[in-house]
Each structure stands twice: as structure tokens, then as C-alpha cells.
Amino acid sequence: MLAKLVSHIEYRPEISERIFGDLVDFFKEHAGFRNEDISKLIRNSESLARRYSHFIINLDIFQDFKRRKIPKKYSGKVIIVDRLAFYVPYHYDPENYGIYFRVSEVLKDFIEIASIFYEIVQVPRFIRALGDESEALALRLLRLRRNIISFVNSLFVEFIVFFYAHLIAHHVFEDIGYILEQMRKGRYSLLKSKEEEAFCYYTAFNALSRYMLGVLQRSKKAERLINIFFPILQNFSWDSIISINFATTKILYIYYVANNRIEPPIVKESLYERFNILFNVLWKFHYTYEEDIGPPNVRPIIQRIFLTLI
Ligand SMILES: [Zn+2]
Secondary structure (H helix, E strand, O other): OOOOOOOEEEOOOOOOHHHHHHHHHHHHHOOOOOOHHHHHOEOOHHHHHHHOHHHEOOOHHHHHHHHOOOOOOOOOOOOEEOOOEEEEOOOOOOOOOEEEEEHHHHHHHHHHHHHHHHHHOOOHHHHHHHOOOOHHHHHHHHHHHOOHHHHHHHHHHHHHHHHHHHHHHHHHHHHHHHHHHHOOOOOOOOOOHHHHHHHHHHHHHHHHHOOOOOOHHHOHHHHHHHHHHHHHEOOOOHHHOOOOHHHHHHHHHHHHHHOOOOOOOEEEHHHHHHHHHHHHHHHHHHHHOOOOOOOOOOOOHHHOEEEEOO
């Protein structure tokens, strides 16, 4: 029997197969590695809770949902338990809805990624490949190699923006559901949860990779996110930031996708075509213009970003 051909769209970083394989191996060999200098630049969640408690909200439902299996579909009956955050849909709870970054999960992944990435930039051929064989881009990585504080701060901004973009994509899917409910044409959610995860990661990889150098660190979005996360980094300053999103997207892809830590950013073309237009319009509203179109009693998502210790 002939297999039915299904075409997909996929995010893949631009890097040669050979270097890609070497980097995957490098990450495997260094799994769990922590650079002590990097760890020292980051406050742990206990000291964070003592000093900066106003950012932190621990809802009882988080414990409950953490224990559950991922549902077949996201809906008004569940919250989304992501690797680094919870998303509480307004369909579930309009009072408490929002994005809650899980501090200890964020720090665990970030310290490991930063530690291994810092080892990777000690290897000249990796620097050349991560910098797309451009001398100017390689120079950025070399500058960060000489300044570990600047390296940690720069990577952290891009790492958080990547996951923020992923979570905003979940919010956009909730709004698509809301709009279709208003039109009596469907309900939240129309996708399987695995498909939604893949679509949201596809969106996040594209969002991070498309920033022009220097733009992200001047954006209100990054400023707002870092204000929330600021206490985590011991020596944060905006003038220490250097854009390296051309390399960060590759590193995140290898750490998360090549090592099966997240749903791969591959979307069936039929699904993509079904949502693409509405998704892109709403994405522009939320991500680029930061305007909300949800129910009138629900506050804008940018005012609903928190940290949690659960
Ligand atoms: Zn997700």
C-alpha cells in the first residue's frame, strides 16, 4: 500500500548536518554540566522568594495539574502545563488567567544551556558555524566569550523571549477559539494539544530568529520581561547585552528539539493553512503591537505575566 504523503512545514536552523551532529553529541556529552561561575551569577529561587515575593504567585491548581497527563486538547477545563511555565486560559479562570513562569524550571534549563553553550564558544569551528560563517557574527560570540556576565545576560534575554513567544502563541490560539465561539463557528480549542505545542514552538523559533541585531534589547517587550525576571540575574545591565539570536536559536533547537525535550516545531501543511491567516493577524496584535482582542472583562496578557515557585 502506498503511504499517504502529508506535507509539513518545519523550522530548521541553518547549519550544516555535520556540525549539527557534532553539537548534538557535544550536548549529550555535557548533559547536566554546570559552570560554577555562571551559577553564581544567578540567584536561587529561595533567596528570590524572600526578597522579591511581589512577583511570585503560587496557585493551588498548579500542583494538581502538574500531576495530570497532558490532555488531548487544551480547553476551558484545563490549564497548560508547559516545560517552563503554566498558562491559565481565561476560559478556565478569568480572574487568575495569565502566564506563570516556573522559576526553578527556568533556572535549571538556563544554567545547563548557558554552561554548555559557554563551552561551545571555546571551540573555533563551532563559533564559525553558529555565526553563519560571518566574521562579524563570530566576533559577537568572541566578545561574549571574554565577558561571562555579558554572555549570561545576553543569552537570558533571548531565552526568555523565546518561551514568552511560545506562550503568547498559546494565548493566540485561545483567542482564535474565543472569536469562533462568538461567531458560533467552533470552540476553544480546535487543535490537538500536541499540534498546538508544535505550532507554538514553530512560531517561537521563527520569532526569535527573525529579530534584526540590536532590536530585541531596545524593545518594550524585553524590558518588561526582564523587569519581572531582573532579580534572578545578579549583575544585569542593558548595556551588557549583545544580540546573538542567530546562535541562540540553533543552541535552543539542539538542546530542546534534537534531544526530544519539547514537541518538534513541525506543523502539517493542512493545519497551517487552516489557521495561518487568523493566527498571523492575532499574533501581530499580541506580539508586535501588544493589543488584546479577548473578552472585555479580561485584562491584557502583558499585565498578566508572573513567576511561580511550583
Ligand atoms: Zn506550550
